[in-house]
Amino acid sequence: MSQPQSRYTQQNPNPLVDRSVKVPEVIQYICGDCGAQTAMQPSEFIRCKECGHRVMYKPRTTRSSIRGSLIIGPGCL
Structure with missing residues (x-):
């Protein structure tokens, strides 16, 4: 007698995990000496x-x- 096939065999074991390939992000920096803008990856x-x-x-x-809208004037205290 064969066992019934489980209804969970075709589902993703962890559906919250994104399995797409992530492109390394590029971060912009400004040089402290010459002021040039440089794009770098985190591994550089x-x-x-x-x-x-x-x-x-x-x-x-x-x-x-938001802090600009929360200024309390002298008459509010």
């Missing part, structure tokens, strides 16, 4: 491609801040 050494300087800065985000 931190060094400017223009002048070779090792101090690199990430540019600030342009997200709007």
Whole structure:
């Protein structure tokens, strides 16, 4: 007598895991010496491609801040 086939054999064992290939992200940096913008991957050494300087800065985000609307005036305290 053969065993009945399980209804779970064709389902993904972990459906929440994304199995697509991820492209390495590129991060923008600004050189501390010459000011040139350089795109680097996380696995690369931190060094400017223009002048070779090792101090690199990430540019600030342009997200709007909520804190500006939460300023409490002198009459509110």
